[in-house]
Amino acid sequence: MTFLPDSFRNRLALLFVGLALLVGLPTYLYLDHVYAARLIRDRGEALRDLASAVAAVLGENLRERQREIELLAQTPLYRRAPLDSPDFQASLERVQESYPQYSWIGLADPQGTVRAATGKLLVGKSVAQRPWFINGLQGSFFGDLHEALLLSKLLPQAEGQGPVRFIDFASPVFDESGRVRGVLASHAHWRWAAEVVQVMTPHDAESNALDVFIVNQDNVVIYPEGQEKALLAPDKAAFNSRAYSTGGWGDGVSYLSATAQVREIIPGQHLGWRIVVRQPTARTLADVRDLQRVVLLALVGATALFLVLAWWSASRFSRPLERLAALAHRIEAGDEKTRLEVTDAPQEIRGLAAALQDMADALLSHQEALAQSNAQLEEKVSERTAALAQANAELHQLARRDALTSLANRFAANERLQDEFLRMRRHGGSYGLLMLDIDFFKRINDTLGHAGGDEVLRHVAATLRTLVRESDFIARVGGEEFMVLLPESSLADAARVGEKIRAGIAASQPPIDRQVTVSVGVALATPEQEDMDLAVRQADTQLYRAKEAGRNRVAGGPQSAA
The missing domain is CATH 3.30.450.20 (PAS domain)
Known part of the structure; x- marks a missing residue:
């Protein structure tokens, strides 16, 4: 360091300046590159989330309008x-x-x-x-x-x-x-x-120069009105590799943009609409620029302050501090037995040396204890987390699954009924409900024993899975009683499925040497019903009618209601 001035005062002043620059400049450069890129990424993802939300609401609104016309017809x-x-x-x-x-x-x-x-x-x-x-x-x-x-x-x-x-x-x-x-x-x-977009647009969109556009399949802005020729949205290919894109819109301004596709309203009729949200890149980075100015001013101020303090204290503390620094460097190098003792220093320096020595001893002791404690704690947390996850998974499975047939049980059926009923009350429509009972099941148990009865129950459950849609829900709700829930179905649809199930089970090959049949009760849940159990009770009533009418039949369809 022969290029530095000989006096300790000058050296210490330059050291403080160097420390200020060493801390401040990386911070400034970090804000200019890493933090700016992270802000662009976070803001781009936020714009993507906003575009997705607007696209979802717009698509749902369109679907509701189409559904109104279909239901009216x-x-x-x-x-x-x-x-x-x-x-x-x-x-x-x-x-x-x-x-x-x-x-x-x-x-x-x-x-x-x-x-x-x-x-x-x-x-x-x-x-x-x-x-x-x-x-x-x-x-x-x-x-x-x-x-x-x-x-x-x-x-x-x-x-x-x-x-x-x-x-x-x-x-x-x-x-x-x-x-x-x-x-x-x-x-x-x-x-x-405009009403849909205004509802979904954040209240501070104008102050943040945030724009929301609806773009058609020809990549032309169709909302807001009057923008069709003024702006052309970024091409879809700009978003293929990530959720957002930066670039110009033909007006000389760089924008951060995100897009989301509006889902199909009717299967097979794809309009190709997209929601595009944009914000000027300069506005996105405005906070970064402001923070950079604050850091730069703080860096200049801190450097000046360090110069003054270093100039004042260097002459008083030079030799004791140099000796204390030399001893500290020995500890840093691995010589933990070195003692921080400065006998010819002022009382404050001696107190500092004693405090540093105590701190070094305490840190070394705490470091060893902390390392051992962390290892034990991590092992216990890992063991207990794994045990808890396994117990929760087993409990969830046992609480909602029938052990014999692997179908949903009464508890799971009640949960699904409540969810479907609330969805129907909120969005309209209806759903069908079938209650099934195996005919003469007591005779099967009496003749073949409970093992034979269990085989019949498993056979009926397996056959039911093949006779309904993947979106339909099947549960065993009693000894030989089953429930089938048919979302988005009419009474006629439910009756057809009931007949399909009745005929399918009657024609199946059971694991016993006699035919197995079921009686089916049909009911329809509608938004006018105040109680989700009403449809269940109606289906049970129709099931008893089917039993009384001779079994192996379906009751409760449109013809039965007439």
Whole structure:
């Protein structure tokens, strides 16, 4: 170190400056590179999460609108009433009142003539060439965003200012025999997209320059309105390798962007919409730049302060500190027997040396004890964690699984019933419920013993698994009684499944030399029911009817109810 000034004061001052730079500059560089990159990554993932949430809500909203049209088309009025019935007009007006974003709802006959519509708009007009009618004859249809110049001229002035854009929802209307008797369609005003996005957009989006866009399959922004030609969103390929991307949007500004795909509303009809969320990269890194300025100012201030303190204290503490430092370096090098003793130093330095010696002794002792304690603690934690995980897994399995048939038990059935009932009350729809009982099971037990009865129970459980959908739920809820829950099913659907199960078990090859049959009770749970056990009791009642009617039959379907 011959290049440094000879005086200790100067050397100590330069040392403090070096220490300040050694601490401050890596911090500054860390903020400029590592922390900035981490902030970009975290913010990109946050934008990805926001885009996913908006996409999920938008997709669910679209699905709800499509489901409304499908359910309306399945009501008795639309299946049975003459197409010239005035009841259609009142029905359509009620639906529009419940969801004002429906700018137009109409019913067209199979030839494409509008027979009823909200506001009587287009009644008597032909829509045979409209995509929603052509596709609606074939099945449920969800149309992409488009302008409706003809309809916009007929709408009230408040809606008709400028080009009006709609999304089409259509569903065929069938009569009782399954023939198409028309197409029910609605045009939803595109302004609902703004409402969905505004609800999901954070309250501080404007202050953070955060933008949310809806992009179609042609990579063109379709929301907000008026941005179609002003901005082109980043291509999908920019997001293939990670959840976010950085780059320009053609306006000379670098953005941090994230995207999420809007799920299919109807299987096979893929619109290719995406939600893209962006924020200027400069705004994302604004906090980093501010922190860098604070660190730089703190570094300069600390350096100046260190210079003053070093200059003042160097002459007083130079020799004792140098000796104390030399002894400390010996301990650092591994000579733990060295004692920090400075006899010719001021009282404060001697006290510091004694304190450092005590601290070194305590640290060495604590280090050994801590290492041993950590090893023992880690071993105990590992053993107890593994035992607890195994016990929890076994307890969960035992509490919800029937040991004989490996089906769900009564406890698991009650949990599933509650979940399905709450889902139905929240989203609408219905679900079917089947209660099954093995016919003359007591005779089987009396003749073949409980071992034979157990074989029959396992056989029936295995056969049931092959006769229902993967989404259906099967449980053994009693000795020879089983329950089957059919989500998103009508009463007719449930009756068909019940007959399928009855016939399948009757035709199966049981492990005994006699035929095994079941009686089935059918019930339907609907949102109007206040008690989730009502459908269970109804299915049990129908099961007793099937037993009383001779067994090996299904009771409770539409024909039975009639």
